[in-house]
Amino acid sequence: MAVGTASVAARLREVVSPDRVIDDPATLLPYSYDASFWSLRQKRTPSVVVVPESTADVVAAVRVANETGTPLVPRGAGTGQTGGAIAPEGGIVISFARMRKILEIDRRNLQAIVEPGLVYFDFQNALAGHGLFFPPDPGSGRACTLGGMAANNASGPHAVRWGTTSAYVLGADVVLADGSVITTGGVHSKALKSSSGIDLTKLFVGSEGTLGIFTRLRLRVQPRPPARAVILAGYKALEDTVASLDDLFEAGILPSTAELLDRSAVDALQLWRPELELPAGEAVLFIEVEGTPEQVAANVRYTDGIVRKRATVTRFAEDEKDIARLWAARSGLAAATALAHPGKHRIFAGEDLAVPLSEIPQTVRRAREMGAALGIAVVFYGHFGDGNVHSAILVDPDDPDEVRRADELADRLHKLAIEVGGTVTGEHGTGAVRARYMRAEHGDALDVMKRIKNVMDPKGLLNPGKIYEG
Ligand SMILES: Cc1cc2nc3c(=O)[nH]c(=O)nc-3n(C[C@H](O)[C@H](O)[C@H](O)COP(=O)(O)OP(=O)(O)OC[C@H]3O[C@@H](n4cnc5c(N)ncnc54)[C@H](O)[C@@H]3O)c2cc1C
Numbered sequence: 001m002a003v004g005t006a007s008v009a010a011r012l013r014e015v016v017s018p019d020r021v022i023d024d025p026a027t028l029l030p031y032s033y034d035a036s037f038w039s040l041r042q043k044r045t046p047s048v049v050v051v052p053e054s055t056a057d058v059v060a061a062v063r064v065a066n067e068t069g070t071p072l073v074p075r076g077a078g079t080g081q082t083g084g085a086i087a088p089e090g091g092i093v094i095s096f097a098r099m100r101k102i103l104e105i106d107r108r109n110l111q112a113i114v115e116p117g118l119v120y121f122d123f124q125n126a127l128a129g130h131g132l133f134f135p136p137d138p139g140s141g142r143a144c145t146l147g148g149m150a151a152n153n154a155s156g157p158h159a160v161r162w163g164t165t166s167a168y169v170l171g172a173d174v175v176l177a178d179g180s181v182i183t184t185g186g187v188h189s190k191a192l193k194s195s196s197g198i199d200l201t202k203l204f205v206g207s208e209g210t211l212g213i214f215t216r217l218r219l220r221v222q223p224r225p226p227a228r229a230v231i232l233a234g235y236k237a238l239e240d241t242v243a244s245l246d247d248l249f250e251a252g253i254l255p256s257t258a259e260l261l262d263r264s265a266v267d268a269l270q271l272w273r274p275e276l277e278l279p280a281g282e283a284v285l286f287i288e289v290e291g292t293p294e295q296v297a298a299n300v301r302y303t304d305g306i307v308r309k310r311a312t313v314t315r316f317a318e319d320e321k322d323i324a325r326l327w328a329a330r331s332g333l334a335a336a337t338a339l340a341h342p343g344k345h346r347i348f349a350g351e352d353l354a355v356p357l358s359e360i361p362q363t364v365r366r367a368r369e370m371g372a373a374l375g376i377a378v379v380f381y382g383h384f385g386d387g388n389v390h391s392a393i394l395v396d397p398d399d400p401d402e403v404r405r406a407d408e409l410a411d412r413l414h415k416l417a418i419e420v421g422g423t424v425t426g427e428h429g430t431g432a433v434r435a436r437y438m439r440a441e442h443g444d445a446l447d448v449m450k451r452i453k454n455v456m457d458p459k460g461l462l463n464p465g466k467i468y469e470g
Pocket of ligand 1: 077083116139208212429
Protein backbone atom coordinates (compact mmCIF):
# COMPACT_ATOMS: atom_id res chain seq x y z
CA MET A 1 0.00 0.00 0.00
CA ALA A 2 1.51 3.33 -1.06
CA VAL A 3 2.10 5.86 1.71
CA GLY A 4 2.31 9.68 1.52
CA THR A 5 5.30 11.63 0.24
CA ALA A 6 6.14 13.08 3.65
CA SER A 7 6.37 9.62 5.20
CA VAL A 8 8.56 8.30 2.35
CA ALA A 9 10.93 11.25 2.75
CA ALA A 10 10.93 10.81 6.54
CA ARG A 11 11.69 7.08 6.20
CA LEU A 12 14.52 7.83 3.75
CA ARG A 13 16.00 10.35 6.21
CA GLU A 14 16.14 7.58 8.80
CA VAL A 15 18.20 5.28 6.56
CA VAL A 16 20.47 7.66 4.61
CA SER A 17 22.07 10.91 5.63
CA PRO A 18 19.18 13.42 5.91
CA ASP A 19 20.98 16.02 3.75
CA ARG A 20 20.89 13.55 0.85
CA VAL A 21 17.11 13.50 0.73
CA ILE A 22 15.41 16.26 -1.26
CA ASP A 23 11.70 16.95 -0.98
CA ASP A 24 11.29 20.71 -1.17
CA PRO A 25 9.28 21.51 -4.31
CA ALA A 26 11.70 24.07 -5.78
CA THR A 27 14.67 21.70 -5.63
CA LEU A 28 12.60 18.82 -7.00
CA LEU A 29 11.61 20.80 -10.10
CA PRO A 30 14.71 20.07 -12.26
CA TYR A 31 14.07 16.34 -11.80
CA SER A 32 10.79 16.74 -13.72
CA TYR A 33 12.73 17.03 -16.98
CA ASP A 34 15.15 15.24 -19.21
CA ALA A 35 15.94 16.20 -22.82
CA SER A 36 12.74 14.67 -24.23
CA PHE A 37 10.04 16.93 -25.66
CA TRP A 38 7.63 14.67 -23.76
CA SER A 39 8.99 15.81 -20.39
CA LEU A 40 9.14 19.48 -21.41
CA ARG A 41 5.44 19.51 -22.23
CA GLN A 42 4.11 18.07 -19.03
CA LYS A 43 5.78 18.40 -15.68
CA ARG A 44 6.06 15.08 -13.80
CA THR A 45 7.79 15.87 -10.53
CA PRO A 46 9.05 13.07 -8.29
CA SER A 47 7.88 12.98 -4.68
CA VAL A 48 11.40 12.81 -3.36
CA VAL A 49 14.99 12.58 -4.62
CA VAL A 50 17.67 10.64 -2.83
CA VAL A 51 21.34 11.21 -3.64
CA PRO A 52 23.23 8.10 -2.46
CA GLU A 53 26.97 7.93 -1.82
CA SER A 54 27.29 4.15 -1.77
CA THR A 55 25.67 0.89 -2.79
CA ALA A 56 24.47 0.59 0.82
CA ASP A 57 22.57 3.89 0.44
CA VAL A 58 20.91 2.61 -2.74
CA VAL A 59 19.95 -0.63 -1.00
CA ALA A 60 18.46 1.40 1.86
CA ALA A 61 16.39 3.47 -0.58
CA VAL A 62 15.18 0.36 -2.42
CA ARG A 63 14.09 -1.17 0.89
CA VAL A 64 12.10 1.97 1.73
CA ALA A 65 10.47 1.76 -1.71
CA ASN A 66 9.51 -1.85 -0.99
CA GLU A 67 8.11 -1.03 2.47
CA THR A 68 6.06 1.88 1.18
CA GLY A 69 5.15 0.61 -2.32
CA THR A 70 6.85 3.61 -3.90
CA PRO A 71 8.21 3.61 -7.50
CA LEU A 72 11.96 4.14 -7.98
CA VAL A 73 13.62 5.85 -10.93
CA PRO A 74 17.42 5.90 -11.35
CA ARG A 75 18.84 9.09 -12.82
CA GLY A 76 22.25 9.99 -14.23
CA ALA A 77 22.56 13.43 -15.82
CA GLY A 78 19.03 13.54 -17.27
CA THR A 79 20.27 14.01 -20.84
CA GLY A 80 18.13 11.10 -22.04
CA GLN A 81 15.67 11.94 -24.80
CA THR A 82 12.88 9.51 -23.94
CA GLY A 83 11.68 10.40 -20.45
CA GLY A 84 13.67 7.45 -19.05
CA ALA A 85 14.85 9.29 -15.94
CA ILE A 86 11.43 10.82 -15.21
CA ALA A 87 9.03 9.50 -12.56
CA PRO A 88 5.65 9.60 -14.37
CA GLU A 89 3.84 8.17 -11.35
CA GLY A 90 5.80 10.22 -8.80
CA GLY A 91 7.99 8.30 -6.36
CA ILE A 92 11.68 8.27 -5.52
CA VAL A 93 14.32 9.42 -8.01
CA ILE A 94 17.78 8.07 -7.20
CA SER A 95 20.32 10.61 -8.47
CA PHE A 96 23.85 9.32 -8.99
CA ALA A 97 25.38 12.79 -8.85
CA ARG A 98 27.47 11.84 -5.81
CA MET A 99 28.63 8.42 -7.01
CA ARG A 100 31.14 9.49 -9.64
CA LYS A 101 34.43 7.97 -8.56
CA ILE A 102 36.90 6.14 -10.77
CA LEU A 103 37.75 3.18 -8.55
CA GLU A 104 40.45 1.67 -10.74
CA ILE A 105 42.08 2.02 -14.13
CA ASP A 106 43.91 -1.21 -14.97
CA ARG A 107 45.72 -0.73 -18.26
CA ARG A 108 47.39 -4.12 -18.22
CA ASN A 109 43.98 -5.80 -18.07
CA LEU A 110 42.31 -3.22 -20.33
CA GLN A 111 39.55 -2.37 -17.90
CA ALA A 112 38.36 0.20 -15.41
CA ILE A 113 35.96 0.14 -12.50
CA VAL A 114 33.78 3.20 -12.01
CA GLU A 115 30.75 4.44 -10.15
CA PRO A 116 27.71 5.00 -12.38
CA GLY A 117 27.45 8.76 -11.84
CA LEU A 118 30.85 9.36 -13.44
CA VAL A 119 30.53 11.76 -16.37
CA TYR A 120 31.73 10.26 -19.65
CA PHE A 121 34.04 13.18 -20.43
CA ASP A 122 35.80 12.96 -17.03
CA PHE A 123 36.32 9.24 -17.59
CA GLN A 124 37.73 9.82 -21.06
CA ASN A 125 40.12 12.48 -19.75
CA ALA A 126 41.36 10.18 -16.99
CA LEU A 127 41.87 7.32 -19.45
CA ALA A 128 43.84 9.54 -21.83
CA GLY A 129 46.54 9.86 -19.16
CA HIS A 130 47.01 6.07 -19.40
CA GLY A 131 47.02 5.94 -23.22
CA LEU A 132 43.51 4.44 -23.15
CA PHE A 133 40.02 5.38 -24.27
CA PHE A 134 36.41 4.26 -23.90
CA PRO A 135 35.11 3.87 -27.46
CA PRO A 136 31.35 4.63 -27.23
CA ASP A 137 31.16 8.40 -27.79
CA PRO A 138 27.74 10.04 -27.35
CA GLY A 139 27.34 13.65 -28.43
CA SER A 140 26.19 14.42 -24.87
CA GLY A 141 29.51 13.18 -23.46
CA ARG A 142 30.31 16.35 -21.53
CA ALA A 143 27.26 15.75 -19.34
CA CYS A 144 25.96 12.19 -19.54
CA THR A 145 27.00 9.51 -17.05
CA LEU A 146 28.41 6.03 -17.55
CA GLY A 147 25.39 4.63 -15.67
CA GLY A 148 23.00 6.36 -18.08
CA MET A 149 25.05 5.13 -21.02
CA ALA A 150 24.98 1.54 -19.78
CA ALA A 151 21.26 1.75 -19.02
CA ASN A 152 20.50 3.10 -22.52
CA ASN A 153 23.22 1.21 -24.39
CA ALA A 154 24.43 4.55 -25.73
CA SER A 155 26.86 5.01 -28.60
CA GLY A 156 28.02 7.58 -31.12
CA PRO A 157 29.91 8.10 -34.37
CA HIS A 158 32.63 5.54 -33.54
CA ALA A 159 30.14 2.70 -33.05
CA VAL A 160 30.67 1.86 -36.73
CA ARG A 161 34.01 0.32 -35.91
CA TRP A 162 34.07 0.08 -32.13
CA GLY A 163 30.51 -0.92 -31.20
CA THR A 164 28.10 0.33 -28.55
CA THR A 165 28.33 0.56 -24.74
CA SER A 166 27.02 -2.99 -24.44
CA ALA A 167 30.28 -4.31 -25.88
CA TYR A 168 32.25 -2.55 -23.13
CA VAL A 169 30.38 -3.46 -19.95
CA LEU A 170 32.18 -6.50 -18.59
CA GLY A 171 30.29 -6.64 -15.33
CA ALA A 172 28.32 -4.59 -12.83
CA ASP A 173 27.14 -4.39 -9.27
CA VAL A 174 23.38 -4.23 -9.52
CA VAL A 175 20.84 -3.52 -6.79
CA LEU A 176 17.76 -5.57 -7.57
CA ALA A 177 14.15 -4.58 -6.96
CA ASP A 178 14.02 -6.37 -3.59
CA GLY A 179 17.17 -4.64 -2.32
CA SER A 180 19.56 -7.56 -2.83
CA VAL A 181 22.86 -6.90 -4.61
CA ILE A 182 24.55 -9.03 -7.25
CA THR A 183 27.76 -8.75 -9.22
CA THR A 184 27.39 -9.78 -12.84
CA GLY A 185 30.25 -10.95 -15.05
CA GLY A 186 31.88 -12.94 -12.22
CA VAL A 187 32.18 -11.92 -8.57
CA HIS A 188 35.99 -11.70 -8.70
CA SER A 189 36.49 -11.75 -12.44
CA LYS A 190 38.86 -9.53 -14.35
CA ALA A 191 38.51 -11.60 -17.50
CA LEU A 192 37.89 -9.75 -20.76
CA LYS A 193 35.58 -12.42 -22.07
CA SER A 194 33.52 -15.25 -20.68
CA SER A 195 31.18 -18.02 -21.81
CA SER A 196 30.24 -18.84 -18.25
CA GLY A 197 26.53 -18.95 -17.49
CA ILE A 198 23.82 -16.66 -18.81
CA ASP A 199 25.18 -13.21 -19.63
CA LEU A 200 23.29 -11.20 -17.03
CA THR A 201 25.39 -8.11 -17.75
CA LYS A 202 23.82 -7.95 -21.22
CA LEU A 203 20.36 -8.32 -19.68
CA PHE A 204 20.82 -5.23 -17.51
CA VAL A 205 22.62 -3.12 -20.13
CA GLY A 206 19.94 -1.36 -22.18
CA SER A 207 17.18 -2.22 -19.70
CA GLU A 208 16.94 1.45 -18.70
CA GLY A 209 16.81 0.93 -14.96
CA THR A 210 13.70 -1.28 -15.19
CA LEU A 211 15.40 -4.52 -14.04
CA GLY A 212 18.02 -3.28 -11.59
CA ILE A 213 20.14 -0.31 -10.57
CA PHE A 214 23.85 -0.11 -11.40
CA THR A 215 26.05 0.99 -8.53
CA ARG A 216 29.41 -0.03 -10.03
CA LEU A 217 30.51 -0.80 -13.57
CA ARG A 218 33.47 -2.86 -14.77
CA LEU A 219 34.24 -1.42 -18.19
CA ARG A 220 36.43 -2.61 -20.99
CA VAL A 221 38.75 0.11 -22.29
CA GLN A 222 41.01 0.16 -25.32
CA PRO A 223 44.47 1.44 -26.24
CA ARG A 224 43.99 4.86 -27.80
CA PRO A 225 45.10 4.86 -31.44
CA PRO A 226 47.95 7.37 -31.62
CA ALA A 227 46.77 9.12 -34.76
CA ARG A 228 43.66 9.75 -36.85
CA ALA A 229 42.57 11.69 -39.89
CA VAL A 230 39.19 12.65 -41.29
CA ILE A 231 38.15 12.75 -44.93
CA LEU A 232 35.37 15.23 -45.61
CA ALA A 233 33.57 14.01 -48.70
CA GLY A 234 30.81 15.90 -50.54
CA TYR A 235 28.31 13.92 -52.64
CA LYS A 236 25.89 15.05 -55.31
CA ALA A 237 23.18 12.62 -54.16
CA LEU A 238 22.43 10.69 -50.97
CA GLU A 239 22.49 7.42 -52.92
CA ASP A 240 26.18 8.02 -53.70
CA THR A 241 27.06 7.94 -50.01
CA VAL A 242 25.71 4.40 -49.63
CA ALA A 243 27.51 3.31 -52.78
CA SER A 244 30.72 4.91 -51.51
CA LEU A 245 30.52 3.06 -48.21
CA ASP A 246 29.90 -0.17 -50.07
CA ASP A 247 33.00 0.52 -52.19
CA LEU A 248 34.98 0.75 -48.94
CA PHE A 249 33.49 -2.51 -47.64
CA GLU A 250 34.32 -4.20 -50.93
CA ALA A 251 37.90 -3.01 -50.55
CA GLY A 252 38.00 -4.50 -47.03
CA ILE A 253 37.92 -1.13 -45.26
CA LEU A 254 35.78 -0.40 -42.22
CA PRO A 255 36.37 3.24 -41.28
CA SER A 256 36.06 4.21 -37.63
CA THR A 257 33.32 6.72 -38.48
CA ALA A 258 31.14 7.48 -41.47
CA GLU A 259 29.13 10.39 -40.19
CA LEU A 260 26.37 11.75 -42.42
CA LEU A 261 25.34 15.37 -42.77
CA ASP A 262 22.35 15.88 -45.04
CA ARG A 263 22.30 19.24 -46.86
CA SER A 264 19.92 20.55 -44.18
CA ALA A 265 22.56 19.76 -41.53
CA VAL A 266 25.44 21.19 -43.57
CA ASP A 267 23.50 24.46 -43.90
CA ALA A 268 22.84 24.58 -40.15
CA LEU A 269 26.45 23.82 -39.26
CA GLN A 270 27.75 26.42 -41.71
CA LEU A 271 25.67 29.09 -39.96
CA TRP A 272 27.30 28.22 -36.66
CA ARG A 273 30.83 27.34 -37.85
CA PRO A 274 31.32 28.96 -41.29
CA GLU A 275 35.09 28.49 -41.00
CA LEU A 276 34.60 24.74 -41.53
CA GLU A 277 33.81 25.41 -45.21
CA LEU A 278 32.02 22.09 -45.57
CA PRO A 279 31.85 20.58 -49.06
CA ALA A 280 28.91 21.29 -51.36
CA GLY A 281 26.36 18.64 -52.44
CA GLU A 282 23.27 16.88 -51.13
CA ALA A 283 25.25 15.07 -48.44
CA VAL A 284 28.61 15.15 -46.69
CA LEU A 285 30.38 12.26 -44.95
CA PHE A 286 33.03 12.55 -42.21
CA ILE A 287 35.10 9.40 -42.72
CA GLU A 288 37.71 8.82 -40.02
CA VAL A 289 40.65 6.44 -40.11
CA GLU A 290 42.86 5.61 -37.12
CA GLY A 291 46.24 3.97 -36.49
CA THR A 292 49.89 4.93 -36.13
CA PRO A 293 50.85 8.23 -37.86
CA GLU A 294 52.43 6.31 -40.77
CA GLN A 295 49.42 4.01 -41.15
CA VAL A 296 47.02 6.94 -41.02
CA ALA A 297 48.96 8.96 -43.60
CA ALA A 298 48.86 5.98 -45.98
CA ASN A 299 45.31 4.86 -45.13
CA VAL A 300 43.71 8.23 -45.52
CA ARG A 301 45.06 8.52 -49.05
CA TYR A 302 44.16 4.97 -49.95
CA THR A 303 40.64 5.41 -48.56
CA ASP A 304 40.31 8.76 -50.30
CA GLY A 305 41.16 7.10 -53.61
CA ILE A 306 38.12 4.86 -53.15
CA VAL A 307 35.83 7.60 -51.82
CA ARG A 308 36.65 9.84 -54.81
CA LYS A 309 34.99 7.38 -57.17
CA ARG A 310 31.62 8.69 -55.98
CA ALA A 311 32.30 11.91 -54.06
CA THR A 312 32.35 15.12 -56.05
CA VAL A 313 34.87 16.65 -53.69
CA THR A 314 37.06 15.44 -50.82
CA ARG A 315 39.36 17.11 -48.33
CA PHE A 316 41.44 15.82 -45.39
CA ALA A 317 41.79 16.99 -41.82
CA GLU A 318 45.07 15.49 -40.61
CA ASP A 319 46.13 17.96 -37.95
CA GLU A 320 44.75 16.94 -34.52
CA LYS A 321 43.55 20.50 -33.83
CA ASP A 322 41.50 20.56 -37.06
CA ILE A 323 40.09 17.11 -36.35
CA ALA A 324 39.09 18.05 -32.82
CA ARG A 325 37.45 21.24 -34.18
CA LEU A 326 35.46 19.19 -36.69
CA TRP A 327 34.18 16.75 -34.09
CA ALA A 328 33.39 19.55 -31.63
CA ALA A 329 31.32 21.21 -34.36
CA ARG A 330 29.61 17.91 -35.14
CA SER A 331 28.70 17.33 -31.49
CA GLY A 332 27.16 20.82 -31.36
CA LEU A 333 24.98 20.11 -34.39
CA ALA A 334 21.95 19.11 -32.31
CA ALA A 335 21.81 22.69 -31.01
CA ALA A 336 22.98 24.36 -34.24
CA THR A 337 19.93 23.07 -36.12
CA ALA A 338 17.85 25.80 -34.49
CA LEU A 339 20.05 28.50 -36.09
CA ALA A 340 18.76 27.45 -39.49
CA HIS A 341 15.17 27.97 -38.35
CA PRO A 342 14.93 31.16 -36.28
CA GLY A 343 12.01 31.18 -33.85
CA LYS A 344 11.86 27.38 -33.77
CA HIS A 345 13.14 25.06 -31.09
CA ARG A 346 14.82 21.76 -31.76
CA ILE A 347 12.86 19.05 -30.01
CA PHE A 348 13.89 15.49 -29.30
CA ALA A 349 11.07 13.32 -30.69
CA GLY A 350 11.36 10.66 -33.40
CA GLU A 351 15.04 11.57 -33.48
CA ASP A 352 16.85 8.25 -33.40
CA LEU A 353 15.84 5.84 -36.18
CA ALA A 354 18.31 3.15 -37.19
CA VAL A 355 17.73 1.48 -40.54
CA PRO A 356 19.68 -0.86 -42.82
CA LEU A 357 22.48 1.08 -44.50
CA SER A 358 20.96 0.38 -47.91
CA GLU A 359 17.70 2.06 -46.78
CA ILE A 360 19.20 5.33 -45.58
CA PRO A 361 18.60 7.34 -48.78
CA GLN A 362 14.94 6.33 -49.11
CA THR A 363 14.42 6.79 -45.35
CA VAL A 364 15.78 10.34 -45.46
CA ARG A 365 13.86 11.17 -48.65
CA ARG A 366 10.57 9.82 -47.32
CA ALA A 367 11.12 11.52 -43.98
CA ARG A 368 11.79 14.81 -45.77
CA GLU A 369 8.53 14.41 -47.71
CA MET A 370 6.63 13.65 -44.50
CA GLY A 371 8.05 16.78 -42.87
CA ALA A 372 7.14 18.89 -45.93
CA ALA A 373 3.61 17.43 -46.10
CA LEU A 374 3.02 18.29 -42.45
CA GLY A 375 4.69 21.71 -42.75
CA ILE A 376 7.38 20.85 -40.18
CA ALA A 377 11.07 21.77 -40.54
CA VAL A 378 13.46 18.83 -40.13
CA VAL A 379 17.25 18.61 -40.27
CA PHE A 380 18.83 15.20 -40.92
CA TYR A 381 22.21 13.84 -39.91
CA GLY A 382 23.43 10.65 -38.34
CA HIS A 383 25.86 7.88 -37.71
CA PHE A 384 25.61 6.72 -41.27
CA GLY A 385 28.07 3.84 -40.96
CA ASP A 386 25.60 1.97 -38.74
CA GLY A 387 22.37 3.29 -40.24
CA ASN A 388 21.52 5.64 -37.38
CA VAL A 389 19.51 8.54 -38.82
CA HIS A 390 18.92 11.51 -36.52
CA SER A 391 16.01 13.74 -37.45
CA ALA A 392 16.00 17.11 -35.74
CA ILE A 393 12.40 18.35 -35.69
CA LEU A 394 12.06 22.12 -35.24
CA VAL A 395 8.88 23.70 -33.92
CA ASP A 396 7.42 26.69 -32.21
CA PRO A 397 6.42 25.00 -28.94
CA ASP A 398 3.82 27.71 -28.29
CA ASP A 399 1.91 26.84 -31.46
CA PRO A 400 -0.40 23.93 -30.51
CA ASP A 401 -1.21 23.07 -34.12
CA GLU A 402 2.45 22.94 -35.07
CA VAL A 403 3.17 20.78 -32.04
CA ARG A 404 0.34 18.42 -33.05
CA ARG A 405 1.83 18.13 -36.54
CA ALA A 406 5.29 17.51 -35.06
CA ASP A 407 3.82 14.68 -32.95
CA GLU A 408 2.29 13.25 -36.09
CA LEU A 409 5.65 13.46 -37.86
CA ALA A 410 7.48 11.73 -35.00
CA ASP A 411 4.88 8.96 -35.06
CA ARG A 412 5.26 8.51 -38.82
CA LEU A 413 9.05 8.44 -38.51
CA HIS A 414 8.93 5.67 -35.93
CA LYS A 415 6.60 3.65 -38.13
CA LEU A 416 8.81 4.30 -41.16
CA ALA A 417 11.83 2.90 -39.34
CA ILE A 418 10.00 -0.35 -38.60
CA GLU A 419 8.60 -0.53 -42.13
CA VAL A 420 12.04 -0.35 -43.77
CA GLY A 421 13.47 -3.04 -41.52
CA GLY A 422 14.98 -0.81 -38.87
CA THR A 423 14.40 0.09 -35.23
CA VAL A 424 12.69 3.05 -33.54
CA THR A 425 15.85 3.76 -31.59
CA GLY A 426 19.47 3.16 -32.50
CA GLU A 427 20.99 4.51 -29.30
CA HIS A 428 18.71 6.81 -27.25
CA GLY A 429 16.48 4.10 -25.81
CA THR A 430 12.77 3.43 -25.41
CA GLY A 431 11.85 5.17 -22.17
CA ALA A 432 8.27 6.36 -21.94
CA VAL A 433 7.98 7.88 -25.40
CA ARG A 434 8.69 4.83 -27.55
CA ALA A 435 7.01 2.14 -25.42
CA ARG A 436 4.02 2.11 -27.77
CA TYR A 437 6.15 0.95 -30.70
CA MET A 438 7.63 -2.07 -28.91
CA ARG A 439 4.87 -4.47 -30.02
CA ALA A 440 5.22 -3.51 -33.69
CA GLU A 441 8.99 -3.78 -33.54
CA HIS A 442 9.39 -6.89 -31.37
CA GLY A 443 6.19 -8.89 -31.85
CA ASP A 444 5.86 -11.75 -29.35
CA ALA A 445 9.36 -11.12 -28.04
CA LEU A 446 7.82 -8.21 -26.10
CA ASP A 447 5.87 -10.76 -24.03
CA VAL A 448 9.14 -12.43 -23.04
CA MET A 449 10.56 -9.02 -22.05
CA LYS A 450 7.47 -8.50 -19.89
CA ARG A 451 7.89 -11.92 -18.29
CA ILE A 452 11.51 -11.12 -17.44
CA LYS A 453 10.39 -7.79 -15.98
CA ASN A 454 7.75 -9.51 -13.84
CA VAL A 455 10.24 -12.01 -12.46
CA MET A 456 12.87 -9.38 -11.71
CA ASP A 457 10.47 -6.78 -10.33
CA PRO A 458 7.18 -8.42 -9.32
CA LYS A 459 5.92 -5.29 -7.54
CA GLY A 460 6.62 -3.10 -10.60
CA LEU A 461 8.66 -0.62 -8.55
CA LEU A 462 11.60 -0.08 -10.91
CA ASN A 463 11.10 2.71 -13.43
CA PRO A 464 7.40 2.11 -14.17
CA GLY A 465 5.76 3.42 -17.34
CA LYS A 466 8.75 2.60 -19.56
CA ILE A 467 9.51 0.05 -22.31
CA TYR A 468 6.88 -2.62 -21.54
CA GLU A 469 3.68 -0.61 -21.79
CA GLY A 470 2.94 -1.48 -25.45
C1 LIG B 1 22.45 17.02 -27.12
C2 LIG B 1 22.35 15.54 -26.86
C3 LIG B 1 23.10 14.68 -27.65
C4 LIG B 1 23.01 13.30 -27.43
N1 LIG B 1 23.78 12.48 -28.20
C5 LIG B 1 23.73 11.14 -28.01
C6 LIG B 1 24.54 10.26 -28.78
O1 LIG B 1 25.31 10.67 -29.66
N2 LIG B 1 24.44 8.94 -28.53
C7 LIG B 1 23.62 8.43 -27.55
O2 LIG B 1 23.59 7.21 -27.36
N3 LIG B 1 22.84 9.25 -26.82
C8 LIG B 1 22.88 10.57 -27.01
N4 LIG B 1 22.09 11.39 -26.25
C9 LIG B 1 21.14 10.80 -25.28
C10 LIG B 1 21.70 10.63 -23.85
O3 LIG B 1 22.70 11.57 -23.59
C11 LIG B 1 22.23 9.21 -23.61
O4 LIG B 1 21.18 8.28 -23.66
C12 LIG B 1 22.94 9.05 -22.24
O5 LIG B 1 23.47 7.76 -22.16
C13 LIG B 1 22.05 9.30 -21.06
O6 LIG B 1 22.89 9.43 -19.91
P1 LIG B 1 22.38 10.22 -18.60
O7 LIG B 1 23.43 10.08 -17.56
O8 LIG B 1 21.98 11.61 -18.94
O9 LIG B 1 21.12 9.33 -18.23
P2 LIG B 1 19.65 9.77 -17.79
O10 LIG B 1 18.99 10.57 -18.85
O11 LIG B 1 19.69 10.35 -16.44
O12 LIG B 1 18.97 8.34 -17.71
C14 LIG B 1 18.82 7.55 -18.86
C15 LIG B 1 18.28 6.17 -18.47
O13 LIG B 1 19.25 5.50 -17.68
C16 LIG B 1 18.68 5.07 -16.46
N5 LIG B 1 19.77 5.12 -15.47
C17 LIG B 1 20.58 6.16 -15.16
N6 LIG B 1 21.47 5.80 -14.23
C18 LIG B 1 21.24 4.49 -13.95
C19 LIG B 1 21.81 3.55 -13.05
N7 LIG B 1 22.83 3.87 -12.25
N8 LIG B 1 21.30 2.30 -13.02
C20 LIG B 1 20.27 1.94 -13.83
N9 LIG B 1 19.67 2.79 -14.67
C21 LIG B 1 20.16 4.05 -14.73
C22 LIG B 1 17.55 6.05 -16.21
O14 LIG B 1 16.57 5.50 -15.35
C23 LIG B 1 17.03 6.26 -17.61
O15 LIG B 1 16.17 5.21 -17.96
C24 LIG B 1 22.15 12.78 -26.43
C25 LIG B 1 21.42 13.66 -25.62
C26 LIG B 1 21.51 15.02 -25.84
C27 LIG B 1 20.71 15.93 -24.96
